Amino acid sequence: MDSLKKLAALGLLAGLSSLQLLVWAGMQSPQLPEQASVPKTLFSQSAIRILDSEFQDPGISYLLYDARTQVLLSSRWEDAAQPIALGSLVKPFTALAYGEAHAFAYPTHVCKGEASGCWQIHPHGEVDIVSAIAVSCNSYFRALAANLKGEQMLGTASAFGLDAPNPELAGDSLMGLGDQWRVSPLHMARAYLELYRRRDQPGVRELLLGMAQSARRGTGGAIGRALQPTEALVKTGTAPCTHIHPAPADGFVVALVPANQPEILLMIRVHGVAGATAAITAGRMLKRMQE
Numbered sequence: 001m002d003s004l005k006k007l008a009a010l011g012l013l014a015g016l017s018s019l020q021l022l023v024w025a026g027m028q029s030p031q032l033p034e035q036a037s038v039p040k041t042l043f044s045q046s047a048i049r050i051l052d053s054e055f056q057d058p059g060i061s062y063l064l065y066d067a068r069t070q071v072l073l074s075s076r077w078e079d080a081a082q083p084i085a086l087g088s089l090v091k092p093f094t095a096l097a098y099g100e101a102h103a104f105a106y107p108t109h110v111c112k113g114e115a116s117g118c119w120q121i122h123p124h125g126e127v128d129i130v131s132a133i134a135v136s137c138n139s140y141f142r143a144l145a146a147n148l149k150g151e152q153m154l155g156t157a158s159a160f161g162l163d164a165p166n167p168e169l170a171g172d173s174l175m176g177l178g179d180q181w182r183v184s185p186l187h188m189a190r191a192y193l194e195l196y197r198r199r200d201q202p203g204v205r206e207l208l209l210g211m212a213q214s215a216r217r218g219t220g221g222a223i224g225r226a227l228q229p230t231e232a233l234v235k236t237g238t239a240p241c242t243h244i245h246p247a248p249a250d251g252f253v254v255a256l257v258p259a260n261q262p263e264i265l266l267m268i269r270v271h272g273v274a275g276a277t278a279a280i281t282a283g284r285m286l287k288r289m290q291e
Contacts, residue, residue: 044064044073044074047064047073047074047289048074050285050288050289051064051074051076051285052076054288055281055284055285058271059270059271059272060076060268060269060270060271060281061076061077061078061080061185061268061269062074062075062076062077062266062267062268062269062285063075063077063080063185063186063189063265063266063267063268064264064265064266065189065190065193065264065265065266065267066263066264067193067196067256067262067263067264067265068262068263070190070193072186073264077185077269080184080185080186081184081185081186082184083163083182083183083184083187084179084182084183084184084185084239084242085176085178085179085180085181085182085239085240085242086176086182086183086185086188086237086239086252087176087177087237087238087239087249087252087275088136088138088141088175088176088235088236088237088238088275089176089183089188089235089236089237089252089254090162090174090175090176090181090183090188090237091132091133091136091141091175091176091235091237092133092192092195092207092210092211092235093153093156093157093160093162093191093195094141094144094145094148094153094174094175094176095129095133095141095144095203095207096156096203096204096207097148097152097153097155097156097174098144098145098148099202099203100152100155100156100203101152104202104203106128106129106144106203106206107128107129107143107144108126108127108128109126109127109128109132109137109139109140109143109144110123110125110126110127111123111124111125111126111127111137111139111140112139113139116139116142117138117139117142118137118138118139119136119138119238120135120137124137124139124140127139127140128206129206129207129210130206130209130210130213131210131213131218132144132210133206133207133209133210133211133213133214133218133235134210134211134213134214134216134217134218134219135214135218135219136214136218136219136235136236136237136275138175138177141175141176142171142172142175144175145171145172145174145175146171148170148171148174149167149168149169149170149174150164150165150166150167150168150169150170150173150174150181151167153165153169153174154167159194160191160194160195161187161190161191161194162183162187162188162191163182163183163184163187165180165181166180166181169181176237176239178240179239179240185267185269188254188267189254189265189267192235192254192256192265192267193256193265195207195208196208196233196256196262208233211233211234211235211256211259212231212232212233212234212259214233214234214235214236215227215231215232215233215234215255215259216231218234219234219236219275219276219279220232220234220235220236220253220255220276220279220282221276221279222276222279222280222282222283223253223255223279223282223283223286224283225283226283226284226286226287227257227283227286227287227290230257230258230290231258231259231260232255232256232257232258232259232286233255233256233257233259233262234253234254234255234256234279234282235253235254236251236252236253236274236275236276236278236279237251237252237253237275238250238251238252238274238275239252241271241272243271247271247272248272249272249273249274250269250270250271250272250273250278251269251270251273251274251275251276251277251278251279252267252268252269252275252278253266253267253268253270253275253278253279253281253282254266254267255267255279255282255286257286257290264289266282266285266286268281268282268285
């Protein structure tokens with residue numbers, strides 16, 4: 001997939017000149033700080049057209065990055081710099097903090113489903129770090145984080161540009177449950193770009209394999225099905241809702257496409273659904289950009 005060329009073609013086929021698109025883009029919502037000095041490309045103009053015209057639901061928030069330059073291309077996310085709970089999106093970074101203290105030898109674990117504290121009623125069975133990331137197994141990460149303290153997360157948070165958790169936090173709060181560890185969506189998106197950049201470093205390869213598996217048959221499977229045969233790296237999360245009119249939870253997705261050499265990163269929040277359901281919306285958005 002060459003997303004840049006395909007999105008450029010979409011903009012041209014729409015009958016608008018690049019100058020017209022540039023003027024149109026300038027009339028959109030106020031820019032985030034990361035966008036302020038970045039000129040609009042034909043790619044970002046076309047992406048704005050697609051996302052703003054076809055995904056107008058106010059319950060959908062998104063950030064779209066060029067994965068190669070780490071430039072924020074397009075966004076519709078109120079207060080994206082404000083830290084909020086992002087659920088299981090923190091799990092890869094929890095794993096890295098654990099790995100630092102254990103020579104990056106990730107454990108295996110037997111998930112008994114709801115009986116062992118997982119979000120899924122039925123057991124996941126024996127899982128390793130790859131499958132735990134793919135299915136976002138809470139039972140696995142409860143065990144992984146059981147002896148972690150917030151102060152042990154500080155180095156990882158700093159390395160990846162994440163808002164640091166309270167050093168006194170422990171256990172479940174450090175693997176995405178509840179709302180005690182809050183991270184800016186902007187920082188989280190860039191942390192995943194940094195994660196891919198560090199793909200050859202100890203402990204990272206397994207996490208990316210888990211994200212690839214998530215897109216194939218895990219909680220991000222809706223994205224894999226939407227993009228076939230293109231593959232993606234996906235992590236989903238579910239967290240307490242922070243909207244003015246709150247729902248029980250919001251679903252979050254980070255997707256890097258294509259998996260082997262990402263061109264774009266899309267991070268979305270969908271109001272009132274779980275992360276796996278939010279992946280359906282993310283799949284539709286990415287499919288339209290792919291087309």
